[in-house]
Structure formats: C-alpha cells, structure tokens
Amino acid sequence: MEKLFFEPYSSEQEVTLIALKERLDVLGVSSKKSLLLARFLFEPQESTEVIYNENAKATQFEILETLREAVGPYKLFTVEDEEDDTDFALEKALQQVVVERFGRYRNTLVEALECEDFEYKGVLDLTQLREAISSVDEDLNEDLMDYLLYYVFIRSESVEKMQYKNILEMLDSAVQAHTRTTSATKKNRPESSSPDKIKQRNPKDAAKEESEDNYSDEMIENEDENEEADDDYMKEFEKLKK
Numbered sequence: 001m002e003k004l005f006f007e008p009y010s011s012e013q014e015v016t017l018i019a020l021k022e023r024l025d026v027l028g029v030s031s032k033k034s035l036l037l038a039r040f041l042f043e044p045q046e047s048t049e050v051i052y053n054e055n056a057k058a059t060q061f062e063i064l065e066t067l068r069e070a071v072g073p074y075k076l077f078t079v080e081d082e083e084d085d086t087d088f089a090l091e092k093a094l095q096q097v098v099v100e101r102f103g104r105y106r107n108t109l110v111e112a113l114e115c116e117d118f119e120y121k122g123v124l125d126l127t128q129l130r131e132a133i134s135s136v137d138e139d140l141n142e143d144l145m146d147y148l149l150y151y152v153f154i155r156s157e158s159v160e161k162m163q164y165k166n167i168l169e170m171l172d173s174a175v176q177a178h179t180r181t182t183s184a185t186k187k188n189r190p191e192s193s194s195p196d197k198i199k200q201r202n203p204k205d206a207a208k209e210e211s212e213d214n215y216s217d218e219m220i221e222n223e224d225e226n227e228e229a230d231d232d233y234m235k236e237f238e239k240l241k242k
Contacts, residue, residue, distance in 0.1 A: 002064065007158050011061035017042045018054040020063065027159055028126045028149075041066050094147045098167075099174045101137055101144070106171055109136050113164045123161040126153075132164070 002009035005023065017038050024034035041063050043050045102109055112135045114120070116128040124132065126149065133148055134140065148167060156163045 002060075004153075004159070005064065005067075006060045009060060011059060013060050014057045015060055015063065016054065017056045017058075021054075026125060026127070028130055040070070094144065095170060095174055097144060098148065099171060101140065102167075103171060103175060105136055106168070109133075109171075110168065112136050113167075117164070122163060122165055123156070124164050126159045126162060129162045129164055133167075 004027070006013070006015075020041065021034050021038040024037055025031060029037065039050075039052065042056050042058055109132075112132040113124065113129075116124050116132045129149065129152060130145065133145065149162075151170065152162045152164060152166045153159060155166045
C-alpha cells in the first residue's frame with residue numbers, strides 16, 4: 001500500500017491535503033471522490049466541526065493508518081510458482097480470460113495504447129491505461145480491469161509510468177503456450193488404424209498380405225474349377241449307368 005500511495009515512502013514525511021487529492025487523481029479516482037477521500041483521511045473523525053483546509057498536513061504514516069482502519073483486514077495478492085497455490089491458480093484463470101477477451105483484438109489494443117502514449121515512451125499513467133483498455137472492450141467487468149491494472153502496476157516503476165507492453169507480452173506468451181500445447185496434443189494423437197493407413201506405414205507387411213490375398217483367391221478359383229469338374233464327371237457317370 002505504501003508504494004501505491006507514496007513513492008518514495010517515508011513514514012514521517014508530511015503531505016498536504018491537496019497533494020493527496022492530486023495523488024488520488026493520478027490513481028484513477030474521480031475528481032469529486034478523490035477530494036472526499038482526501039478529506040476523510042485528513043479531517044478528524046471525532047470533531048463536531050470541520051473546517052476545510054486544503055493546506056492541512058499529515059504524515060504519510062498517519063494517512064495510511066487511517067486508511068487501513070477504514071478498509072479493515074485485507075489480503076495481498078501474491079503469485080508463487082506452485083500449482084497448488086490458490087493465487088497462482090487464480091492468476092492463470094484470469095490470464096486465460098484476458099486472452100479470450102483480447103487475443104483476437106490484439107492489434108486494436110496496441111493502437112488504443114499507442115494513441116494514449118503521446119511521447120511514444122511505452123508508458124502511460126493509470127488513468128490513460130484504463131481508458132485505452134476500456135476503448136477496446138467497453139463491457140469489461142471491474143474485476144478483470146482491476147487485474148489488468150494490477151498486472152501492469154507490479155511490473156512498472158510507478159502508477160505514473162505504467163509499462164503497458166506487459167499486457168501485450170502476457171497475451172503473446174499465453175498464445176504461444178496454447179500453440180505449443182495444441183502441437184503436442186496433435187503429435188501424441190494415435191495414428192489412424194484404417195487399412196490404407198496401415199499399409200502406408202508397413203509396406204512390407206502390406207505386400208505380404210497382398211500376396212497371401214492373391215494366393216487365397218487363386219485357391220478359391222481352383223476349388224471352384226475342381227467342383228465344376230466333379231459335377232461334370234458325375235453327370236457323365238449317370239449317363240453311362242443308363
């Protein structure tokens with residue numbers, strides 16, 4: 001939380017109310033809400049009379065402590081390289097949803113991000129990044145939006161310098177992994193067991209079987225001829241008896 005609100009963080013460093021409000025603006029909080037939140041974190045809760053003072057000061061530690069009391073207990077999202085880790089599994093699931101939502105629109109996403117990047121430095125602030133993502137998928141739910149912003153933030157220097165290429169790298173990496181998995185599945189697929197395929201894979205056995213088949217056909221033809229000869233013989237024998 002320290003890194004999100006203050007960079008660098010110094011517990012005894014004082015911050016003015018208006019400076020905190022501007023910081024919240026950068027974090028993507030709307031202007032009206034950022035002022036209300038800043039006042040909530042600065043102005044004493046037990047006082048019956050509150051006088052607005054944009055130059056009021058509080059230490060970074062005091063501001064964060066007030067915020068923690070308001071938010072309550074929370075769990076930091078951490079990802080470890082373990083298949084049985086809950087957050088690791090959640091990370092993979094969220095990445096899969098991102099690929100499904102943005103994979104086919106990668107070029108559109110690139111254009112939207114670059115349109116916000118006026119200086120072509122590969123970085124955007126939090127608000128610009130949110131707007132670029134929203135322009136590609138207006139129906140994107142807040143949970144997935146939060147994940148995308150979080151994914152970029154933890155790989156960036158600060159909320160003012162969000163390296164949006166991380167989203168593109170995640171998409172490319174996921175697509176490549178899917179392609180490798182598909183290729184491996186095709187390689188492991190059992191070969192066709194049709195007679196023609198078997199002959200193509202085993203030409204010697206096929207030739208032998210063909211020779212045996214021909215031999216069998218000849219035997220059947222010879223047996224048929226012998227049976228016909230026997231029939232003729234029996235007919236001639238019957239004539240002699242008469």
